Amino acid sequence: MEELSSWMAPIATTLAACMTAANLGTRVTGWGFIVFTIGSLAWTTYGATTDQSNLLWQNLFLTAVNLIGVWRWLGRQARLDDGARAAAERSEHQNAPTLFPVSALTGSPLLSAKGETIGSTVDAMARCSDGGIEYLVVGSGGVGGLGETLHALPWRDVTVEPERVMTSTSIDGLKPLDPNHWPARLGRRPDLEARD
Incomplete structure (x- = not known):
């Protein structure tokens, strides 16, 4: 048991860290917390079989934290995502404006x-x-947010459809956005905003 847990614990922990850090959506993050839970249980077993009480108690606590993460991402957040998706789908087939979940404006491909x-x-x-x-x-x-260039794309140049965010504007033609100084408005050029 000690040898199995000594291999399983670091593999599960590393895999879970990659899954949650990748930010690939609610369900992948939730499954990342399940893998974290497997890792923390393996670390707990390893701590118990090697008489390392600090490792044992730390990972019992982390198991509880990981279970909260499972509930948060596969329980609560997954239900919220499903509710938003269902409302958007229903709006496509009714005599009403087509809806789009605003939360999808963060992390969607353009x-x-x-x-x-x-x-x-x-x-x-x-x-x-x-x-x-x-x-x-x-x-x-x-890659993964490192070295990316930010741009402010006027909303009038954005088209939103169910599960798609599009533009006909070339973002290469937009001035790069200073990550620490976003413009207050885009009625004027963003480089002039800094002078206000």
Whole structure:
């Protein structure tokens, strides 16, 4: 049992860390917490069989934390995602505006008019006065967020369809956005906003 847990614990922990850090969606993150739970149980077993009480108690605590993560991502968040998806699907078939979950504006691929992925959505800035979206923050380049370039894409240049965010604008033509100084509005050029 000691040898099995000594192999299983680090493998499960490493795999779970990759799954949760990748941010590939609610269900992958939830399954990452299940794998974390397997890892923490393996570490607990290893701590018990090798008389390492600090390892045992630490991983009993981490098991409880991981179970909360499972509930959070595969329970609560998955239900919220399913509810939003169902409302969007129903809106397509009713005499009403087609709906799109705003949460999908974070982390969705941004598609060109030809359907090619040209970036990913990072965030959106909405107006307090009417709730309308002023601009979409888009990341391009880099790997996993490292080395990416941010751009402010005016909302008027964005088309949203069920499960798709698209633009006919080339994000290469947009001025890079300073990650620490997002513009207050896009009515003027973002490089002039810093002077206000």
